[in-house]
Each structure stands twice: as C-alpha cells, then as structure tokens.
Amino acid sequence: MIPIDFEYYRPASISEAVESFQYLNKRKKNPMYYAGGTEIITWARTNAIHPGAVIDIKLIPECNVMDFAENTLVIGSCVTLSALSMVNPFPLLSESATGAADQTARNKITLGGNICGRIHFREAVLPLLLADSRMVIAGQQGIRGVPVHDVFLEQMRLAEGEFIVQVITDREYLSLPFVHFKRRQIGNVGYPLVTLAALKKDNQVRAAFSGVCAFPFRSLEIEQVLNDKALTPTERAEQAIDKLPAPVLNDTEGSAGYRKFVLKQTIFEALSKLGG
C-alpha cells in the first residue's frame, strides 16, 4: 500500500502533458511524469518520494512509436522493454533490455523510465551511448532534439517539466557487430555486478558500462586503451580499469575488488569476441 496520496493525470498529447506539468507545478503539487510507474510505485511505497501528482504519458501516441523514418530508427519513450526485445529493431538494445529486471516486469518498464530512473543501473542507455543516439525532449519551450551525450551525463539532465518523447538512432548502427555481457552475483535475474555493452564501428571498439560505478557511462579514455593495438588484450583490460571515471561500487551485490576482477575478465572476453 502506498502511504501517500497523489493526483493522476492522463494527457493524450505532448502539449497537454507539458501544460499539465506547468499547471501542477504552479500549484506546488510536485508533479512527476509517470511511464511504466514501476519505480515511482516502489519508491512512493517506501516513502522515498512524495509526488502530489503523477502525469501518465503512456497514452501519448508519439511516445509509443517504434518505426523507421528514412535512415533512422525512432523509438517512443513509453515502448516497454519487452516490446523492444520482441520487435527487435536494434539487437544490442534488445539484449540490454532483456537484461533488466524479469520478463513480466519488462512488460511494464519503459525505455524512457529506465533511462530516467534513479537507481544506479539504467542499462538501456548503454546502446544509445554507443550508437550516438539523439533524444527528442518536450518541455515548455517546445520540442528539441539533442545528442544523448549532451543530456546523459551520469544521469539524464532534463530541465524542470521536460520529458523524453523519443529516441532516434541512425540505421547504420543497428547492425554493427556487438557484444553484451551482464554479470550477476547469482542467478539470471537481478541487478548487475557488471554490465558491458560494446560495439565495433570503423574497426574501433566502443564500450559502455553499468553496475561498475554509481552511474552508467561510456568513456573515450577507456576506449582509447581498448583500441591500443600496441597492448595485448590482457594489458588493455588491466589498463582500462585504471581509467574508470568514478569509484567502483562496493555493496551487497559485490565488493569493489570483486567487481574489478569481474570487469577485467568481461573486458577481456569482449575484446576476444569482437576481435579488438
């Protein structure tokens, strides 16, 4: 049972959603955009968040598309992770999506919700970082398109009242060679110790990580090491973990030392498979 009350709004269009947010914000309702709602419900239940209103964006048509437009793939932010995997327009994204939570939960978790969530992992963002995707964002100023790298810096940086409408990826990235490893402490379901997604473009390996630090990231410094042909794959894996952008997580899923060990092995495997 959720111990707080909030109001529920169900706009049918992008502009109605943005207007609802402005209206509720002025009335100090602390509104939140609501997609799959899985995180909002679980956090509200434990009193960690206190929205006075939620704005369910699932019925907005633009948030539900999954289609090709010219040379790009357009995915609505409210497409569920299971729908992404089933339709499979971007195999690396499908694989990342299939790694998050479990099949039934993925029927509810959305692409946008996963990326904008507050938990550390946000695994669905990894392929988008690797594929230089663009985010379509709606807010009071209208609709803007921005490279994912400009708005996802450790977490989504959205202005107040903005929400992700769609994610756009160039077709050329969809069929590049890739690997995806999700290493858990135990079993096939649950949060990662280490998730590594990598793809190879123009003979260069690109790699992005989740579960390693307190946020998902792609690091050009790490990629430089991974592509340094003067080093053996083992040396590259060893040097890569010295270039991590933040301290390694140390929690009940695994100690920092264990995570580093697993990370090194995983990088080695990724390089072997991609022929780094």
Add this chain to the structure above:
Amino acid sequence: MPPIELFDSATYSIQFQVNSEWRKVRVRAADTLLDALREGLGLTGSKSGCDNGDCGTCTILVNGLPIKSCIMLAVEADGQQITTIEGLANSPVLQTFAEKQAFQCGYCTPGFIVNCHGLLNIHPDANEETIRIWLESNICRCTSYEEIREAVKSVFAAHSADGAS
C-alpha cells in the same frame, strides 16, 4: 479514452473488465491494482508477496499480458481487460498444476499459473528457453520448481499435441 471520473482530490471512479465482467470501482490514485483487486473487489487469489515487483505472486493478465499488479496503479487499469487467477478456474494450466502437484504451500501458485497462461496465449510454441525466461519472473519459496517445470512442460506438450491433431 474518456477522462476518468474524479471524485475528490486523488480519488477516482474507474471501470475495467475483470474476468469478463465489467466492474466499477472507486480507488485512490495511489492504490495499486493489487490493492484494488483484493480489497476493492474481494478477488484475493492474487497474493501479495514482496509488493516490490520481485516475486510474481501478484501476477495478473492485462489485455492478455502478464503484469505484476503490485507495480501497476489501479487507475492505469481503467478501460482495460484484466484476468486474475479466479478467471482461470477451469483452465488446463490450473488443472495440470493440480495433477502434477506443482506446489507445496501454494502461495506462489496463482502467479505461476497466470504467467503460464499468458505465455501459452502469446507464445503457444514457446521453446524451453522462452519458458525458462518467462518463469524466472516468479519465485517459489517452497522450492517446488521441479514439479512446476513438469507441469508447464506437460501443458505445452498437450497444447502442441492438440495443435497437431
């Protein structure tokens, strides 16, 4: 979809089809669907285990798709078609679980049966790998997994035999 009828701040009148019957119920926006089914409609077959989306005992079908009702708001179900374990009373999946004694205490059983029913509808030709992935959404504390696997296998075997004949 028409707007939901708002009573007072945060209380709504919603209608949905539960086990083929249209029902009207008044809910707080912050009520989960699990709360509304159990407390509002007296459908107590869906169990509360973790209330956190992890265990699967609260699984129901929304428009045929398995969903954990503890991580869905009742207001989201407005206008939708819901199936709970009560609606599967005579289903072959339930009967096979009983025949194969795929339970001990039975607390997790409704969730498993609903999920398996959803799988059968959506992927009638599911292979072992798909069955494994889908059933990972449900946890059994009594470790009846062997019997559950047996039951699910024989549900799919019977289904494909029917299809072939």
